[in-house]
Amino acid sequence: MLQVKNIEKYYGSKNHVTKALDRISFNVAEGEFIAIMGASGSGKTTLLNCISTIDTVSAGSILLNGTDISDLGERDLARFRRERLGFVFQDFNLLDTLTIEENIGLALTLNHSDSHTVQNKVQEVSEKLGITDILGKFPYQVSGGQKQRTACARAMVAGQSLLLADEPTGALDSTASKNLLEIMTRMNHEMGATILMVTHDAYSASYASRVLFLKDGKIFNELLRGERNRSVFYREILNVLALLGGDISDVI
Ligand SMILES: Nc1ncnc2c1ncn2[C@@H]1O[C@H](COP(=O)(O)OP(=O)(O)OP(=O)(O)O)[C@@H](O)[C@H]1O
Numbered sequence: 001m002l003q004v005k006n007i008e009k010y011y012g013s014k015n016h017v018t019k020a021l022d023r024i025s026f027n028v029a030e031g032e033f034i035a036i037m038g039a040s041g042s043g044k045t046t047l048l049n050c051i052s053t054i055d056t057v058s059a060g061s062i063l064l065n066g067t068d069i070s071d072l073g074e075r076d077l078a079r080f081r082r083e084r085l086g087f088v089f090q091d092f093n094l095l096d097t098l099t100i101e102e103n104i105g106l107a108l109t110l111n112h113s114d115s116h117t118v119q120n121k122v123q124e125v126s127e128k129l130g131i132t133d134i135l136g137k138f139p140y141q142v143s144g145g146q147k148q149r150t151a152c153a154r155a156m157v158a159g160q161s162l163l164l165a166d167e168p169t170g171a172l173d174s175t176a177s178k179n180l181l182e183i184m185t186r187m188n189h190e191m192g193a194t195i196l197m198v199t200h201d202a203y204s205a206s207y208a209s210r211v212l213f214l215k216d217g218k219i220f221n222e223l224l225r226g227e228r229n230r231s232v233f234y235r236e237i238l239n240v241l242a243l244l245g246g247d248i249s250d251v252i
């Protein structure tokens, strides 16, 4: 569903150029759960921002379901993002002045769905994520874990095909992190979400079916989980991180 072809990203002007992404290529099949790891500054967020159309590549191309995202104009891009992509950020990105229900339904409302359809779809996804009891509350009235589940519901409510998450467990304690990772696994297995998750944390990455390791803007290694259980996969991820070198405490 996603094809990343030889992309490069440079920041800065002629005299001072940072090469954030250096000829990165990979494909993502529908139904995969991919984690992207690497030390600070290795290009993880840049890669995610290019795929999410928040940023543009300097060279190469990115195709989602056959559409080259660099060919889309401003209006088409905004619609493309709302309809095809779901986002889960570390700081939730919920709107404080909207209720949980309104936050979840926002993409549908912006697409001019009628209120009955919005209500039904919000209800359906909220049941799956166990948050029907907080729909009438505002973000400041719910816990961090509930906010993150709200963000997950919002990311799926419009039938978005690709879910992008940048450090989704970064602001959560270990129990809430585990809950969120289990929810993301259910979204992946039971609700058909394809997930691309950036994380520093080997434990979080061990929930994925494949891990891509970035180093200096390049893909350094790739691990497939296959039939192995999560704790075996976790140890393998730690081994690759050790190979990656640098400041390991920074990536674990
Ligand atoms: N807007 C920007 N302008 C200039 N340089 C940038 C910009 N964004 C990122 N960079 C540089 O690009 C490189 C990759 O940054 P990126 O944010 O993708 O790293 P990261 O892997 O997400 O790091 P972290 O784990 O700290 O979030 C870094 O050298 C960074 O300084």
Ligand SMILES: [Mg+2]
Pocket: 044, 045, 046
């Ligand atoms: Mg980052």
